[in-house]
Amino acid sequence: MNQLKKEITLLSGIGQLSTTLLGTGLFMIPAIVAGIAGEFSLWAWLVLFAAICPIALTFAQLGKRYPNAGGTAYFVRKAFNPHLERSVAWLFVSVIPVGVPAAIALAAGFLQQLLPSALNDFLIAQLITVALLIGVNLMGAKSSGQLQTLIAISIFALVGAFLWRGEVGIADLTMPAMSSDSLWPIGAALGVMFWCFVGIEAFAHMGEEFKNPQRDFPIAIIVGCFVAGATYWAMSVVILKFHAYGSVEFDTASIPYLSEKLFGPNFKLLVSVVGFSACFASVNLYTQSLSRMVWAQAREYKPKGKMAQISERGVPKNATLAIGAVLAISCVIGELSGLNLEFFLKLANGIFVLVYLMAMLAAFKLLQGASKWLAALSLALCTFVFICLGWSMLYALTIFGLLMLQGRKDNRKAVNM
Numbered sequence: 001m002n003q004l005k006k007e008i009t010l011l012s013g014i015g016q017l018s019t020t021l022l023g024t025g026l027f028m029i030p031a032i033v034a035g036i037a038g039e040f041s042l043w044a045w046l047v048l049f050a051a052i053c054p055i056a057l058t059f060a061q062l063g064k065r066y067p068n069a070g071g072t073a074y075f076v077r078k079a080f081n082p083h084l085e086r087s088v089a090w091l092f093v094s095v096i097p098v099g100v101p102a103a104i105a106l107a108a109g110f111l112q113q114l115l116p117s118a119l120n121d122f123l124i125a126q127l128i129t130v131a132l133l134i135g136v137n138l139m140g141a142k143s144s145g146q147l148q149t150l151i152a153i154s155i156f157a158l159v160g161a162f163l164w165r166g167e168v169g170i171a172d173l174t175m176p177a178m179s180s181d182s183l184w185p186i187g188a189a190l191g192v193m194f195w196c197f198v199g200i201e202a203f204a205h206m207g208e209e210f211k212n213p214q215r216d217f218p219i220a221i222i223v224g225c226f227v228a229g230a231t232y233w234a235m236s237v238v239i240l241k242f243h244a245y246g247s248v249e250f251d252t253a254s255i256p257y258l259s260e261k262l263f264g265p266n267f268k269l270l271v272s273v274v275g276f277s278a279c280f281a282s283v284n285l286y287t288q289s290l291s292r293m294v295w296a297q298a299r300e301y302k303p304k305g306k307m308a309q310i311s312e313r314g315v316p317k318n319a320t321l322a323i324g325a326v327l328a329i330s331c332v333i334g335e336l337s338g339l340n341l342e343f344f345l346k347l348a349n350g351i352f353v354l355v356y357l358m359a360m361l362a363a364f365k366l367l368q369g370a371s372k373w374l375a376a377l378s379l380a381l382c383t384f385v386f387i388c389l390g391w392s393m394l395y396a397l398t399i400f401g402l403l404m405l406q407g408r409k410d411n412r413k414a415v416n417m
Contacts, residue, residue: 005314015149017224023282060218099348107279
């Protein structure tokens with residue numbers, strides 16, 4: 001068996017993407033953005049959604065035409081060559097030691113509040129999170145999709161409860177009047193908010209496992225992005241109404257504050273459960289996509305190797321276990337070193353945006369007609385964001401450059417043999 005099972009339905013696909021986009025962002029970004037732009041953050045969310053639509057639609061067109069577990073790397077191969085494909089593939093995998101453990105740490109922060117005193121240690125909570133990730137992934141895409149759909153429903157229920165208990169009315173939903181003074185805070189907020197929609201590139205790796213990728217994959221991306229955007233906007237409305245922003249404490253604790261204010265202290269436990277679930281769902285899709293990337297590369301270049309093997313459940317078992325081992329080691333190193341979490345997140349963001357940029361470049365070459373011009377617009381947007389990253393852009397370019405040089409050396413060796 002060397003093919004993944006086609007088990008993802010339209011509903012589970014929407015659940016997977018929406019929970020991945022919400023993930024840790026829902027518990028931090030709306031409050032941070034409100035602190036930057038105030039009431040104009042409501043406009044900033046609409047601007048962001050308008051900007052992300054071309055990128056999401058371009059990914060939808062690529063996934064519809066080229067469903068493959070290789071994701072962006074496969075799109076690059078179709079558009080250019082295998083050498084560039086391998087560089088993009090391992091660029092994406094290089095996010096493991098800097099990006100995914102940071103997200104695991106955020107999830108572990110919620111889990112730690114739920115553990116008994118004997119296990120109430122941050123590193124233990126991280127390792128338990130990694131073990132749960134591997135367990136869920138080994139069960140197969142169908143089980144994972146069902147779990148993430150349930151998590152999505154719980155997130156929507158939590159936000160809905162805030163809207164209901166907070167008695168949000170028409171006056172709270174009214175958009176503030178725009179002025180020239182509002183443009184700068186909206187622009188500053190967008191630099192933070194873009195990361196709420198990082199995750200579409202990871203979802204591209206799941207296209208091969210859709211039951212009907214040509215029909216359901218593009219719908220899942222479009223609806224998933226819309227659902228996530230609407231949820232962020234609604235959460236921002238509640239945060240603005242109750243002024244749960246404007247301090248460092250609110251940046252990470254606005255939702256616990258609102259839960260206690262609106263429902264009392266006993267609601268905190270439920271918020272911790274939903275918070276862990278949301279963070280877990282976000283990291284879960286990345287764990288899936290990374291294992292599929294490793295598997296796809298092994299299937300293409302070392303089809304008889306262990307990493308190319310598929311379990312009875314249609315899961316790349318060895319690739320998943322390998323990803324899990326790297327995650328566990330990275331968590332231990334990160335905890336022992338005490339390195340700054342925000343620093344690693346910035347490094348990871350540079351890699352993600354460069355992967356987006358390469359996907360849009362491939363789309364511009366592969367697609368035709370209106371889709372081609374949509375890809376051109378998306379490419380321009382990604383290039384602008386990449387430039388705005390500043391120093392973290394250099395990290396991604398350095399990794400990518402080293403991978404390209406190594407690929408050329410390997411090609412020369414193959415020619416000389």
